[in-house]
Amino acid sequence: MKNLKGKTAFITGAASGMGRGMARIFAQAGVNVALGDIDVASLEAARDEIAGLGVVARAYLLDVSDRAQMYEIADAVESDFGRVHIVCNNAGVGSGAPALDETPDEIFDWMFAVNTMGPINGFKAFAPKLKKHGEGGHIVNTASIAGVRIAPGMNNGIYAGTKFAVVALSVAMQDAMAPHGIGVSVLCPAGVDTNIYRAGRVRPERFGGPFEREISATMAALLKQGLSPDQIGRYVLRAIEDNDFFIFTHPETREWVMEWHARVMQGFDRADDLRARLGINAPPQPDPSKMRKA
Numbered sequence: 601m602k603n604l605k606g607k608t609a610f611i612t613g614a615a616s617g618m619g620r621g622m623a624r625i626f627a628q629a630g631v632n633v634a635l636g637d638i639d640v641a642s643l644e645a646a647r648d649e650i651a652g653l654g655v656v657a658r659a660y661l662l663d664v665s666d667r668a669q670m671y672e673i674a675d676a677v678e679s680d681f682g683r684v685h686i687v688c689n690n691a692g693v694g695s696g697a698p699a700l701d702e703t704p705d706e707i708f709d710w711m712f713a714v715n716t717m718g719p720i721n722g723f724k725a726f727a728p729k730l731k732k733h734g735e736g737g738h739i740v741n742t743a744s745i746a747g748v749r750i751a752p753g754m755n756n757g758i759y760a761g762t763k764f765a766v767v768a769l770s771v772a773m774q775d776a777m778a779p780h781g782i783g784v785s786v787l788c789p790a791g792v793d794t795n796i797y798r799a800g801r802v803r804p805e806r807f808g809g810p811f812e813r814e815i816s817a818t819m820a821a822l823l824k825q826g827l828s829p830d831q832i833g834r835y836v837l838r839a840i841e842d843n844d845f846f847i848f849t850h851p852e853t854r855e856w857v858m859e860w861h862a863r864v865m866q867g868f869d870r871a872d873d874l875r876a877r878l879g880i881n882a883p884p885q886p887d888p889s890k891m892r893k894a
């Protein structure tokens with residue numbers, strides 16, 4: 601999508617971190633911004649900051665995991681701005697949980713509701729509005745490098761599970777939106793210097809309410825050494841202009857993904873071996889993606 605000046609972007613998680621970085625960079629490019637977030641104080645401060653950059657900026661108090669609220673906000677944004685062109689489903693939470701079997705049920709519910717259902721809710725609420733005006737548009741879903749690679753021993757399986765789902769859904773969104781001139785990107789960064797380690801403070805009551813947690817010194821150091829939210833904003837703006845699907849902001853993480861894929865391939869080596877040893881003679885599976893095209 602080119603010529604972004606004067607267009608409108610809706611960003612979730614816009615009060616802090618990467619969402620706020622996207623808002624700043626979009627505003628500098630002349631894009632009007634509708635900011636959605638659950639943290640009212642930071643949201644208002646962000647709105648004032650973005651309005652100070654000379655674009656129209658409005659704040660919408662929103663819990664992305666609340667489907668009904670997302671539909672209401674989508675209507676409100678459309679009525680306030682007219683046409684919405686860019687939707688960034690960015691709000692997300694992390695949690696330094698104990699071992700998986702000891703992790704409370706509410707942590708699973710909360711993380712999947714925000715990180716996975718949040719982007720689904722944003723997509724379902726805004727896609728019809730982007731299609732309707734026919735001027736094209738772009739949807740950016742924030743996953744993570746943890747959405748394309750999972751490392752044993754890191755105890756971040758819930759987070760990775762929520763983000764793998766975002767990558768898979770983004771492929772399906774791209775399929776659905778391409779015929780309407782609407783692009784889709786999935787943002788997969790490694791460390792970014794944000795407030796994500798304080799995500800517990802905005803956990804909604806129905807998932808157990810706010811909590812504070814200490815993060816490990818290693819994690820704190822990793823985040824501090826990360827990219828800045830504005831640098832992420834610049835990557836996102838460029839991906840929208842160039843219609844890139846994957847947004848990898850840390851090229852060195854290619855190695856991490858290759859390690860993960862090597863583990864998947866080891867599983868296939870074992871499958872070859874087992875088929876031979878068990879004497880199972882099955883006809884080869886046709887590739888469903890090729891069947892569809894045929």
Ligand SMILES: NC(=O)c1ccc[n+]([C@@H]2O[C@H](COP(=O)([O-])OP(=O)(O)OC[C@H]3O[C@@H](n4cnc5c(N)ncnc54)[C@H](O)[C@@H]3O)[C@@H](O)[C@H]2O)c1
Nearest residue numbers: 613616617618638639663664691692744791792794795796
């Ligand atoms: N920081 C990193 O290193 C990193 C790396 C990869 C991916 N991510 C992802 O980036 C996204 C943005 O996170 P960040 O790092 O900027 O963290 P952040 O905590 O600085 O910002 C996240 C924002 O989302 C808001 N939010 C949380 N729950 C919400 C809800 N239910 N409804 C609406 N808003 C809600 C928070 O109030 C906050 O303003 C998340 O999806 C996160 O998973 C972060």
